[in-house]
Amino acid sequence: MKITEKLQKQREKSSKPTFSYEYFVPKTTQGVQNLYDRMDRMYESSLPQFIDITWNAGGGVLSRLSTDLVSTAQSVLGLETCMHLTCTNMPVSRIDEALQSAYDSGCQNILALRGDPPVNSEWTQVQGGFKYAKDLVKYIRAKYRDHFDIGVAGYPEGHPGDDTDDSELIDYLKQKVDAGASFVITQMFYDADIFIKWCKKVREAGIDIPIIPGIMPITTYAAFLRRAQWCDIHIPDEFMKQLEPIKDDDQQVRETGTSLVVDMCQRILDSGYVTHLHLYTMNLEKAPLMILERMNLLPDQEELDGENTLAMLPWRKSLNPQRRNEEVRPIFWKRRPYSYVARTSQWAVDEFPNGRFGDSSSPAFGDLDLCGSSLIRQSGKKSLELWSTPKTAEDVAQLVVDFLERKVSCLPWSDMPLNHEVDAILDDLIQLNKKQIITINSQTQLNGVKSSDPVFGWGPKDGYVYQKQYLEFLLPRSKAQRLHDALKDDVILTYFAVDDEGNLSTNHPDGCRANSVTWGIFPGREVLQPTIVEKVSFLAWKEEFFHILKEWRLNFQNHQIGDSADLLTHLISDYVLVNIVDNDFISQDNKIFALLNTI
Template identity: 70%
Template sequence: MRISHKLQRHRESEDSTKPTFSFEFFVPKTSQGVQNLYDRMDRMYQTHPQFIDITWNAGGRLSQLSTDLVSTSQSVLGLETCMHLTCTNMPVELIDEALEKAYVSGCQNILALRGDAPINAGEWKPCDGGFSYAKDLVRYIRKKYGDHFDIGVAAYPEGHPEESGDDMLIEYLKEKIDCGADFIVTQMFYDADIFIDWCRRVREAGINVPIIPGIMPITSFASFMRRADWCQIHIPEEFLAKLEPVKDDDQLVRDIGTELISGMCQKLLDSGYVTHLHLYTMNLEKASIMILDRLGLLPDESDNVQDNVMPLPWRKSLHPKRRNETVRPIFWQRRPYSYVARTSQWSADEFPNGRFGDSSSPAFGDLDLCGSTLIRQSGKRSLELWSTPTSLKDISNLVIDYLHGKLKCLPWSDVPLNHEVDPILPDLIELNENLIITVNSQPRINGAKSSDRVIGWGPSNGYIYQKQYLEFLLPKSKLDQFLSIVGDGTTLTYFAVDSANKVFSNHPDDAAANAVTWGIFPGREILQPTIVEKVSFLAWKEEFYHILDEWKLNFAENGKPESVKLLQTLIDDYLLVNIVDNDYVSPDNTIHDLLRKLY
């Protein structure tokens, strides 16, 4: 949704008295930095920002990363995203390419900027075939894409190094609005009085679009002074008087800085000119979250419960091709990035409501769609996170640490575990202690309220159901025992497959999709958003064993032969198994009782 429309909708809502906020992130320089940023953005999603924006790095690899970040935040994280776009080093051909990528990803918001001069380039100059001013870029976007994009522009409440007259800057701002801009985001500042007086003059000039103040948290005294000097902005005496005496204590600087910035923000909100705050995160989260907490803007128990509940049990994508997506296989529950990548080539009508797909789908073919590596950590970071396991006990201990929250990810699980598994957590730990390595799971749920803050999803006044599900590694030596215990006359159904693609199953119809999560809501059809079925499980099996192989290769490259041997044993001598207890009513713990017989 366009930012101006989101802000208008909020103003017209029952919660209109509560200000809104957004976050800015910049493009990291390394692949591990990108991974860390995705994790941070995912955590900050929980604060319910109205949108995020991604800065633009003109030219070269980083500009490609800008569009990749925008696409991922829209498609995987479900975050409304605004893409910066500058005139610096950008001929029309590159601008067209960036806009097309934003359009295809579902992004509907562009912050159109002239941009700064490249480092060591002296004064700013337009490139051949490019634009000289932000207003030209605004006019071009509006002419080419009509009303698809909301277009934001920058403003400078305390002046600009290249223009001494404040009145002239407001006149330039009016020109950008007249060319089709929809909202304003300002440069950072620390003097609320200067900003409020500037807002008054902007409104008097006939500019009536939303004014969004850019808020820079204070994290250290040196960075605070450096940024203020670089932007040539005024620092109030109160700020200096409180921060200078503690300038060598970063913790105190951040705490006092949070108090000062929060007070400044409250003054802005009280002025009547501002209803939305835009925080420059510098790709960090703590300082921004502290400010929002101090202002009382973070969601809590007093907020509308349903506003904090997901529409589906997995993060809904904002990509236009995925708007009709209502079903996902449970196997990618904790690997949403690779799942979205593997289904990115599907057309809009290939996200079905019942039968999941077919083997001709690209989702079940090219693993290269997931990027150059299936483990979303660098080789060095992998060693730091998961060390060098040399026994199955070492692997099980890693999983147990993940279950306890000591690890935020595993090679096959990109996202942290949530509290949904709490009812079966002791059983999962026991299984791993007995060397049954668990990969994925969900507990039985029989009619929980859809508004439940842990497991709730979907419309209000509904009820949620889940079948108990477990995915784990089984030694081939115990396969016959497992098959004998499960049998054919129980409520349990399973698929088991090895790396050579040999499949064992007791499903009555291998082609059928087994819904393992569903919801019942007033006046609606039953929703069945999470399933188990054979074709997608075989696709996941391919990915899972590739993950083990990549993990093994990292050990080989780092001279860890015992770890290489262990991973090869997992690949050669273990099956990947999923099992569903279709009796979601019984209080019996059937799956775990069965697996205990394998100890």
């Protein structure tokens, strides 16, 4: 949704001020992955109206990461996202690529900027490129018409390093608005009086689009001075009076700085010129949340529950237009949503048969490169810190036990920390791992739990949710035949088992396309069946899972840790990947675990 439309709808619902976050592109792959987690966590706890992602002057690798971050935030995390786009040293072809990427991901908001020259370089207009932000605005508007809300920068205290006077800058702002801009986000400031006077002049100039103030938290004294100096902004005497005496105490600086910024924000909100705050997070979590908490802008539990009511499925829906109608996902990617959306991004082009899952006839099916160069979302060094150097299958099983006991936050095949859904079967899972049956994914049985349940609930509050017990695990190949013999004629426990080479065994009935393992019943709606098990997507997951093990092995080889590399070879060669569904969701018997304890 466009930012202006979203803010207008929110104002119609409540007079409470709203807010948004800005993030910049980290310099490392690991930093990018950690930022995804932070963005997701900050959204869950505070419900910003939107986020935006900065651009990097001059294009290059980091600029391409900008488009990747926007696409992931919009498509995977389901966050309303605004993409910065500069025309500094940028060929039109690169601008076209960025705009097309934003369009394809469902992003409808662009912050159009001239940008700053690269470090130690002069600003130069690329041949055929754009000289000013207004030219970029015109270009976007001409090419995409009304698809994008286009934001532009405002400078209450002038442009850094520019002698242009205030009236000329407002005139330039008016030109950008006349070219098609929809809203203004301002440079950071700390002097509320200067900002309010500037807003008055902007309105007197006939500019009536929303003004969104850029708010910079104060975290350390040195960073506070450096940013103020870099942006060439005025620091009120009261700020220096309170901060200078405590400059060597970072914690006290943050506390006092937060109070000063909160007072400033309240003054500009009281002026009536703004109703929304845009916080420059600097990719940090605590400082912006402290500001919002002290201003009583964070949502209460009722508001959070209200947001969850809008989540009609057990996952947050993608905002990518190609995925908005998706209501079913295979359970195999439950704990790897980034990988799932990346893997199936091209399946959407082949129209998601029945809106459900990937088509094995698609030329894109099974393309692991869709997930990026590394399917383990950790750097090589970080993975050694997290998961050490297991030498035996027992060591890997113990690593899973540590995860189940919440001593480890993730696993090579599980991006997400464990939640409390698993508590009901936790002891059973631990016992299986102690038998060298390495558990990968699971869910407990539910029979008509209220959809408002804080652990298992999803969808509208006035319904009921159901689940079949499900377990996925690695089983020693030596035990695979015994498992098949025990289940070959079973109609209640259905399974798939496959090795790295693709040898599959199953007791699923011929022609059985999908087995729903999660569903919900809600008044006035057809049954929703959001989570399934089926053969085609299981085989795709098998390819990814064994690829993860091979990447884990490669990391040990690169670090010359031979024993651990040999162990991974053993797991790849001598284990099979299995999933079992207990189709009796009423029985309280742990049939799956009872069976496996006899294998």
